[in-house]
Amino acid sequence: MKELEKLYDRIIQRVNINLRELEFDVKPFVWTLIPPEQMSKFYAFYGISPDHPLSLQFRHCGLAGSYFLGRCSLTNSLLYKSDIRGDELKKKGDIFHFKNFKISVSKDEEIEIEDSALIKTLVHNYSHDPETPEKFFIKDTVSTHYANIHGSPSEGCFLGPFATIDLTTMHDCVIGSFSYVQAGEINHLKIKPGTIWVRNPGQFNFLYRHPVEKLHQYIYFTPGNQPQGLLIDFMEDRKEAFQRIFDLVHVDHGVEVPKSASLDRYAVTKPTTTISENVLVAQRAFIQNSFLGRGANAQENCFIINSHLEGYDITAHGAKIIEADMGRNVFVGFNSFLRGRPNCRLTIGKESIVMPHTIIDSRKPLSIPAGHIVWGMIQDQNDLEANSLPINTFSKIENRFSKGDLYFEGSGQAFVSAFQNRIQHILEANGALFDGSKNMGHAQKNQNISFNTIQPYPKGDLKGLYPTIVIQP
Template sequence: MKKLEALFDHIASRVNVNLKPMGIDVKQILTNAIPRERHLQYYAFYALTEDHPISFRFQNSNMAGTYFLGKTQVDRSVVYKSDLRGDELKRKGDVVEFNGVKTTLFYDEVIRVINSCLIKTLVHNHSKNPETPEVFKILNTLAMHFSNIHGTTCEGVYLGPFSTIDLSIMHNCVVGNFSYVQAGDLSRLTIESGRVWIKSNGLFEFNYVYPEGVVEQYVSMDENGKITGKFIDYVEEFKEDFVPVYSSVQPELMGVEVGEGTYVNPYSVIKGDCKIGDNSLIAQRAHVENSDIGKGSNAQENCYIKNAVYEGFNVTAHGGKVIHTRLAPNVFVGFNSFVHGTATCPITVGRDSIVMPHTIIDAEEPITIPENSAVWGYVTKQSDLKDQCMSLETLAKTTDIVIGNMTFKGDGKAFVEAFKHRIAHIREENGANFDGTEETRGHAQKTQDACFNILQPFQGGADAGMYPTMTIGE
C-alpha cells in the first residue's frame, strides 16, 4: 500500500501548508482516522441517468464506498464513503448572476476534488464562487465524518465532524465540530465548535453558540481522529442494516408501499412498517424505520428517521435525524439536526415551522413546537423553548435582538423570506410538486431509472488501495 500511504502524506502536506499557520496539523488525524485495510474493502459506485451528464474522471485516488452522480473529477484525493451529488450543477448556457452582474456559462459545471480527504462527507448543490462558476472546487481540504459541503468552494479548509458549510466560499478556514456556517466569502477564520452562523451581507446575521460542554456530549474527536458522542453512537447502532444493501449492485425494495412519482434509492434502508407517499425522495444512505413519510417529503443523505410521522411536504436536510416525532405539513428540519423524542417523550412540530440547522431537541419530556415557528439551539424540555423558539411572524418584525445564546441583527423579514424561499426551492428541486409535466420534474422523478456501476481498487502490491486512473463518458 505504498502509493496509498504516499497519497495520505501528500494530502496532509497540502492541507498543512494552508492551515498550520492557524494551529492545525492534520498528519496524525490522517494517519489514524480510518484503518488502511478499509480502503480496500468497499467499492465506489456511480449512477447513470438520462438527465445527468456522464462524465467522470478519477486519477491517483482512493474512493472506497463513495457515490457519484453528475460531472465529477477526483485527483490525488481520498474520498471515503462519501456522496458527491452533481444533480444540481449548473449547465452550459445557464445565465448566472453575481452581485448584479450576469454571465453565461460555456461549459457544464464540474465537481473537482484535488489534494483532499473527505470522510463520509456529503457534497451537493453548485458553486457560488463568481471566480470559477463552472467549477465546484474542493482543494487542499480535510472534511471529517458526516460533514456537509453544500454549494461551497473550499480551498485549504478543515471541517470537523458533523459540521456544515453552506452556500459560501471558504479559504484557509477551520470549522469546528457540529458548526454550521452560511456566511458568504470567508478567509482565515476559525469557527468554534457548536456555532450556527447565518449571514447575508447588508441584510441580516444570525448567531448561536451552544452552551459550554453541550456539544462534547454529542460529538468529540481526539488527536487521532477518533469520534465519540451521542451522534456517532446513534449512527453506529444502525450500521449493520446497510450491509445487505451494499451486497447487490441493484438491491430490491421489498414490502414497502411507495407512492407515484417517488424515488427510493436502492442504497437506502427502509425497515419495518413504512409507507412512503407520492412525489417523495429517499436518498442513498438514508435510514427510515417504522415511519410514515407523507406526500412530497424527503429524507436526504445520512438522514435517520425512526418511529416518525411526516404529514406531507416535509424536508429533512442532509444528516437530519428525526425519532419519535410527528411533523405537521411543511416542516423543515435543517442540516444535521437531532430531533430525538422517545416513546414516552414524543416531539410534535407544528405546521410551517423551521427547525434551524444543527439544532438539538433531545426530549426529556413531551415537547411541542408551535406552528409557524423557528426553533434553534439545545432543547430538552418544553420550557427551553422560551428563549430558543420564536414565531416566524415575530421574527419577521425583528431587527436587533438577543435571546439566550442567540443574537440576531438586521432585517428579520428578509431572514424569514430567505428561509421560506429556500425551502420552497428544495421542494421544487426534489420534485415534491410533480404533476406529470416536464416543468415540475425533480430529483425524485429524474432518478427513477438510475442504474449503478461499481469500481474497485487494486488489492495487492504497491498499488493496493488505489483506484485505476480512468475516464468515463465525455
C-alpha cells in the same frame, strides 16, 4: 510506506501548509481516521442518468464506499464513504444570478476534487461563487465524518465531524465539529465547535453557539481518536443495515413506491414504512416504521424512525427525526438531531423551521407550535422557550435581537425570506411539487438512475487506490 499512505500524508501536508497561519495541525486529528485496510474493502459507485451529463475522471484516488453523480473530476484524493452528488450543477447556457450580475455559464459545471481527503462527507448543490461558476472546487481540504460541503468551493480547509459549510466559499479555514456556516465567503477563520452562523453581508447576521459541555455529549473530537458521542453511536448502531444493501447487486426494498416517488437503491427501509407520492429518499437514508407524506424527503445520512411526516417536509442532509410527528411543510436543517421518546413524543407544527444543526432531545413530551423557528440546543421546555420564536415575530426584527445564546442583527424579514425561498427551491428541486407532468425534480428523475460500481487495486503497492478511470458518454 505504501502508495495510499504516501498520498494521505501528502494531502495532510498540503492542508497544513494552507492552515499554517492558524497554527493548526490536521495530522493528529485525522491520520488514524482512514485505516488503509478499509480503503481496499469497499467498492465505489456512480450513477448513470439521462438527466445529468456523464463525465467522471478518477486519477490516483482512493474512493472506498463513495458515490458519484454528474460531472466529477478527482485527482490525488482519498474519499471514504463520501457522496459527491453533482445533480444540481449548472449546465452550459444557464444564467447564474449573483446580486446584480447575470453570469452566463459557458460549459457544464464540474465538481473538481484535488489533493483532498473526504471522510463520510456529502458534497452537493453547485458553486455559489461568482468567481468560479463552472468549477465547484475542493482543494487541499480534509473533511471528517458527516460533514456537508454544500455549494461551497473550498481551498486549504479542515472540517470537523458534522460540520456543514453551506453556499460559502472558504479559503484556509478550520470549521469545528457540528458547526454550520453560511456566510458567502470566509478566509483564514477558525470556527469553534457548535457554531451556527448565517450571514448575508449588509442584510443579516445570525450567530449562535451550542453550549460546549452539552454538545460534547453528542459529538466530541480530539486528536488521535475517532469522533465520539451520541451522534456517532447512533450512526454506528445502524451501520449493519446498510451493509446488506451494499452486498447485493439487486435490492428489493419490499416497500411500495408510487410512480412519482423515488427510493434510492442504497437506502435502508424497515417496516412499516409508507412512501407517498413525490417522496424522495436518497442514498444512505434510513427510514424505519415511518410515514412519509406527499412531497416529503429524506436526504443522505437522514434517519427517520417511528415518525410521521405529514407532507412537504424537508429533512436536509444528515438530519435525524425519531419518535416525532411533523406537520406539513416543516423544514429540518442539516445534521439536526430531533429525538422524542416512545412515551414522550416530539411534535412540530406545520410550517415551522428547524434551523440547521439544531438538537432537540427531550425526556418529556415537547411540542413546537406551528409557524415557529427553533435553533440550538433544546433539552426541555425551558430550552425551547429560550431557543424559538414565532416566525412572524422573527420577521419583525429590524435591527438587533438577542435571546439565550443567540445573537442576531439585521433584518428578520430578510432572514426569514431567505429561508422560505430556500425551502421553496428545495421542494421544487426535489420534485415535491410534481403534478404528473410539470415540476419534475429529483424524486422523479432519480428513477432513471442506474448504478455502476468500481473497485480498487486489491493487492500490491497500489492496494486501496483505484486505477485511472475515465467515463464519458
